Amino acid sequence: MKTTNTAAGAWSIRRLHAVDDAQIDALADVLIDCVEGGASVSFMLPLTRDRARAFWRRVADGVARGERALLVAEDAQGICGTVQLILDLPENQPHRADLAKMLVRRRVRRQGLGAALMRAAEAMALECGRTLLVLDAVTGGDAERLYGHLGWQRVGAIPRYALMPDGEPCSTTYFYRDLAPHTGAQKA
Ligand SMILES: CC(C)(COP(=O)(O)OP(=O)(O)OC[C@H]1O[C@@H](n2cnc3c(N)ncnc32)[C@H](O)[C@@H]1OP(=O)(O)O)[C@@H](O)C(=O)NCCC(=O)NCCS
Numbered sequence: 001m002k003t004t005n006t007a008a009g010a011w012s013i014r015r016l017h018a019v020d021d022a023q024i025d026a027l028a029d030v031l032i033d034c035v036e037g038g039a040s041v042s043f044m045l046p047l048t049r050d051r052a053r054a055f056w057r058r059v060a061d062g063v064a065r066g067e068r069a070l071l072v073a074e075d076a077q078g079i080c081g082t083v084q085l086i087l088d089l090p091e092n093q094p095h096r097a098d099l100a101k102m103l104v105r106r107r108v109r110r111q112g113l114g115a116a117l118m119r120a121a122e123a124m125a126l127e128c129g130r131t132l133l134v135l136d137a138v139t140g141g142d143a144e145r146l147y148g149h150l151g152w153q154r155v156g157a158i159p160r161y162a163l164m165p166d167g168e169p170c171s172t173t174y175f176y177r178d179l180a181p182h183t184g185a186q187k188a
Contacts, residue, residue, distance in 0.1 A: 004116055011075040011113060013120045019060035019070065026079040027059075027072070028052035034103045035165050040138045041101060045165040059084065059101075069097075069128055071120055073104075073113055080105045083117045085125055085133070095180075097130040102143065114146050122179060131180040136161075139171035152177045 004011055016023065028049055035047045043051070062068035067088035073081035086098040099121055104113050125133055137143040139157045148154060152175040161172035 004112070011073045011080060011108070011116075013071055013073045013081075013116060015124060016063065016070045016072055019056070019063055023072070023079065024053055024056040024060060027056045027082060030079055030082055030103050030105055031055065031101075033105050037106050038165060039103070040141075040162055040164045040170055041103065043165065044163065044167070047165070062086075062088065069124055071117060071124060073117060075108065077107075080108045081113050081117055083121045085121060085128065085130065087128060087130065095130060096132045096134065097125050097128065099125075099133050099135040102135075109142075114143075115150060118147070118150050122177065126179055131178065133177045133179065134174065135176075136172045136174045138162075138164075139173045144173050144175075147175050 004013075019027075029052075031041070031043070031052045032047050032049065034041060035043045035045060043055075059068060059070065063070050065088075067086070069085040069087060071083050072079050081104040083102040084100050086100055089096055089098070102114065102117060102121075104117070122133065125131070135147070135152070137147060155174040155176060157171045157173045159171045160169045162170055164170050
C-alpha cells in the first residue's frame with residue numbers, strides 16, 4: 001500500500017483480492033460520478049445504481065477468479081479512485097494485460113491521483129508477470145493527455161469508436177506501454 005499526501009489531503013492505493021458489498025457500492029458511486037461527469041467508460045446516461053453495482057459485481061467475480069487485478073485509492077471519505085488490469089487473455093498473450101476502468105472521482109482530480117494509480121497499475125502488472133499493457137481512451141480527453149505525459153506510446157485513433165454518455169459519437173485512441181527491459185537482443 002502506498003500513501004501520498006497532497007495539499008488537498010491524503011490517499012492510499014491498495015490491491016483488492018476480494019471485493020465486498022460495501023466496496024461494490026463505493027465503486028459504483030465512483031463509476032456513476034465519472035459517467036455523470038461526461039466520461040465515456042462503457043456506460044450511457046442515466047446510469048442507475050443497479051447497473052453500476054451489477055458491473056462491479058462482475059468485476060468482483062473476475063477478481064475472485066484471478067481474471068482481473070483491481071486497485072482502489074481511498075481517502076478520508078472512502079474509495080475515490082480505481083483502475084484494473086484484465087488478465088484473462090488468450091493463451092498466446094501470457095505477457096500482456098489490458099488496463100481498464102481508470103476512474104477518479106471529480107472531487108479529487110488534478111492532484112496526481114490518476115498518475116499514481118497508473119504507476120501502481122504498472123507495478124502490479126509486473127507483479128502479475130505482465131510486461132505489455134494496452135488501453136484505449138477518448139481522443140482529446142483528459143485521460144489521453146495524462147497517458148501521453150506518463151510515457152505511454154500512442155498507436156492511433158479510431159473514429160466513431162464509441163459514444164459519449166449523452167450519445168455523441170467519439171474517437172478512441174489506443175496506447176501501449178512496454179515494461180519489459182530491452183537488451184537489444186530480443187526477437188521481434
Ligand atoms: C483521466 C483521470 C483518471 C485523471 O485523473 P486525475 O487524478 O485528475 O489525474 P492527475 O491528477 O494525475 O493528472 C491530471 C492533470 O492534473 C495535473 N496535476 C496533477 N497534480 C496536480 C496538482 N497538484 N496541481 C495542478 N495540476 C496537477 C496533471 O499534470 C495532469 O495534467 P494534464 O491534464 O495537463 O495532463 C480522470 O480525469 C477521470 O477519472 N476521468 C473520468 C474517467 C475517465 O475518462 N477515465 C479514463 C478512461 S480511459
